[in-house]
Amino acid sequence: MMTANEALFQFLLRQGDNALVLGHRTSQWCGVGPVLEEDIALANTALDLIGQTQLWLAYAAEVQGEGKSANDLAFLRDAYDFRNLLLLEVPNGNFGQAIMRQCLFDAFQVPWLTELQTSSNQQVADISAKSLKEALYHWERSSETVISLGDGTEESHAYMQAAVDFCWPYAGEMFCDDAVDEAINTAGIAPLPSSIRQTWIDQVESVLSEATLTKPNSDFAQRGGRDGIRHTEHLGHMLATMQVLQRSFPGATW
Amino acid sequence: MSPESITADQVWTWLEGVPDPEIPVISIVDLGVVRDVVCANESVTVTITPTYSGCPAMAVIAEDIKLALEKRGVVSVELVTKIAPPWTTDWLSEKGKARLEDYGIAPPRQTGVPERCPNCHATTVTKVSQFGSTPCKAQWRCDDCLEPFDYFKCL
Numbered sequence: 001m002m003t004a005n006e007a008l009f010q011f012l013l014r015q016g017d018n019a020l021v022l023g024h025r026t027s028q029w030c031g032v033g034p035v036l037e038e039d040i041a042l043a044n045t046a047l048d049l050i051g052q053t054q055l056w057l058a059y060a061a062e063v064q065g066e067g068k069s070a071n072d073l074a075f076l077r078d079a080y081d082f083r084n085l086l087l088l089e090v091p092n093g094n095f096g097q098a099i100m101r102q103c104l105f106d107a108f109q110v111p112w113l114t115e116l117q118t119s120s121n122q123q124v125a126d127i128s129a130k131s132l133k134e135a136l137y138h139w140e141r142s143s144e145t146v147i148s149l150g151d152g153t154e155e156s157h158a159y160m161q162a163a164v165d166f167c168w169p170y171a172g173e174m175f176c177d178d179a180v181d182e183a184i185n186t187a188g189i190a191p192l193p194s195s196i197r198q199t200w201i202d203q204v205e206s207v208l209s210e211a212t213l214t215k216p217n218s219d220f221a222q223r224g225g226r227d228g229i230r231h232t233e234h235l236g237h238m239l240a241t242m243q244v245l246q247r248s249f250p251g252a253t254w
Numbered sequence: 255m256s257p258e259s260i261t262a263d264q265v266w267t268w269l270e271g272v273p274d275p276e277i278p279v280i281s282i283v284d285l286g287v288v289r290d291v292v293c294a295n296e297s298v299t300v301t302i303t304p305t306y307s308g309c310p311a312m313a314v315i316a317e318d319i320k321l322a323l324e325k326r327g328v329v330s331v332e333l334v335t336k337i338a339p340p341w342t343t344d345w346l347s348e349k350g351k352a353r354l355e356d357y358g359i360a361p362p363r364q365t366g367v368p369e370r371c372p373n374c375h376a377t378t379v380t381k382v383s384q385f386g387s388t389p390c391k392a393q394w395r396c397d398d399c400l401e402p403f404d405y406f407k408c409l
Contacts, residue, residue, distance in 0.1 A: 037383035037393065044385040051308020055337065126338035130307050133340055133409050141384045 007183035008121070009063045010083060011190065013073075014180075014226050016056030017084035019131075020074055021235070022105060023049030024242050025092055034095050041141060045102070048134040055127045075246035079236040086225035087170035089235040093163070096149055096156065100163035103146045104171050106139035107203045111196045120188035143207045150211025161213050172221025174200070180227075260328060262291045265298055272322050275314040276388050279357040282315055286345025289336060297330035298323055303341045305409075306389040343408050354406055360394065362408040371396035372403050 002010075027046035033039025057070035064073075082089075088105065092098045113135055116128035150160040175197040184190045208215050224230030245252060269291070270283045282288055282302075290301035300319055304312050316333050323331045343362035346354075351361035360368035360379075370377045376398030383393040384407075391404040 037385070040387070040393075041383055041385035044389050047308040047310070047389055048306060049308070051304070051306060055307055122338075126340075130337045130340040134307065137384060137407070 002179065002183060004183065004187060005063060005065075007180050007187070008189065009060055010180045011184045012056055012060035012063060012124075013081075013083040015127075016053050016060055016070075016073070017082050018088055018105075019049045019056060020053040021082065021084040021238070022088040022102075023047075023053055024238065025088065026098070026102070028092060029095075029098065038095070042098075045138055045141075048138070052127070052131045052134065055130065059123050059127065071246070075243045079231050079239055080228055082231065082235060082239075083226055083228055084235075085170070085173050086222050086232055087167060087173065089225065089238060090170065090232055091234055093166070094159060096159035097163040097166060099142055099145045099149065100160065100167050102138065103142035103207065104167055104204065106135060106142050107200050107207070108174050108196070109135040110139050111199045111203075112193070115191050115196065119190060124189055146207055146213075147211045150208070150213045157212065160211065164208065164213055165216055168216040169218065169220055169222050172219060173223045173225060176221060176223050176226075178227055260293050260298065260326075262293050265291045265293065265300070265323065265328075268322055268326055269300070269319065272315075272318050275311045275318070277354070277357065277359065279353045280346075280350045282319070284347045284350030284353070286341060286343075286347070286350075287315060288319075297332055298328050299332045299334060301334045301336050303336050305341050307337070309389060311388075341409070343406065346406075358403060359391065360403060360405040362406045364408060366408055368394055368403075368405045371399060371401065373401050374399040 023046050026042055026049065029039065029042040030046070031039065033042050053074065054070050057073045061068045061070055061073055085105075087101060110132070113128045113132040117125055117132065119125040119128065146160065149156040151157070152160075175194045177192045177194045181190075181192050185192050205215055225232075266283065266288075269288050270281045272282050274280050274282055274285050274287075277285075285305070287302050287305065288300060289303050290299075292299045292301075300323075302312070302315065302319070312335070316335075319333060320331045346362065354361045355372045358372050360370070360372045363369055367381075368379055371379055374396060376396055378397040380395050380397055381392065382395050382402060385391075386393045386404050390407055390409070392407050393402060394405045395402045
């Protein structure tokens, strides 16, 4: 039986690691975006996510109570200690796939952070209210872009259909409740993720249909990211790049 | 000046002279980043809030506040960062909005659409991208003079 503090720590890591891993993956687009405007948009989205990471992981470190900082948690943990969704750690693939991933995640973040604004934990409520403002315009852009590309040329449509087919098996993990979710829900900190599944499906179906894309039928969900039990082989490679400076020069600052 | 004689009003006036590092025509007070000033026990506590959670200008703003106050003889400056209530463009002062437009940045509007081109004042404008040169701005284009311009996003 985990303590309330342990459950809160795990919950905060999930929040922070989602933002960190997607933020880092998105930052990998910087300088290689398909057009200048998209390059800037991707870099700005990454920046928002890294900002949110600092808020979540700083609070996680405080709850952990071992005198660590947000930076320690970001740069000195190994893959098996990360609690992000698998969807966010797989490599970017092409631009269409990165936008589809963002869209599926934003469709979750918006209703999720909306609920968290009324959390019984004031710090969770405050961080969520701040992050929601950013998630809302991320969603505006990612959903519009999925529609434009899906309902675009034959070539862009094919890329987007392949993107949704690729991302779909990873998306279901968002809604797989476990013991941490139960404990957090009982404490009034957050609803069960499964409770917003229908809202997410409605939003995603509406975007995919406007984008003339076919929603995959399977409900099969790859899991193992948010509980850290089985990450993909990609996370370790990503962390090797992301963490190399702090691993090689511990405590280095700007 | 001895710290005891410093009043919060004075500090607010000094902070009005601290420009935003990325949009230097407006002050951090006009931007609504400074939320509170408390002078007590020979120290000044300034509460600031980030515009966007990842805004890279925050560290520079914090340094600039310290420098501005130390220059006036304040010995102890404490900075507190607060994220709630979250920053909103409603906190931009009218003076700040007018200066933004003079500088070539269309000020934020509730509708999410700039009122007019900051260069030629034509009202037919088109969005180019929801993101611009900084997280707080979007890129728009005037359909009349065809100049691109920054729009301060409504948040």
